[in-house]
Amino acid sequence: xxxxxxxxxxxxxxxxxxxxxxxxxxxxxxxAMVQETMEKGASPELxxxxxKSWAPMGEAGLTxxxxxxxxxxxxxxx
Numbered sequence: 001x002x003x004x005x006x007x008x009x010x011x012x013x014x015x016x017x018x019x020x021x022x023x024x025x026x027x028x029x030x031x032a033m034v035q036e037t038m039e040k041g042a043s044p045e046l047x048x049x050x051x052k053s054w055a056p057m058g059e060a061g062l063t064x065x066x067x068x069x070x071x072x073x074x075x076x077x078x
Contacts, residue, residue: 007014015022037050052062 009017034050037046042050048062052059
């Protein structure tokens with residue numbers, strides 16, 4: 001027997017129904033901090049340091065994304 005259940009709700013409604021915490025204030029503060037840093041004219045070194053600390057898996061994650069962007073920049077565009 002196979003039963004399918006379809007639930008039509010917003011992500012906010014789903015989060016509440018599952019009892020997950022609301023990280024909206026944390027997200028808003030994070031975005032504000034990034035905007036603040038960029039508006040102050042962050043140096044490339046500061047941006048790299050921020051990305052290393054914020055990137056998933058730290059340095060390994062940053063290296064992965066750098067290689068991915070490098071590969072996409074080198075590929076021919078149609």
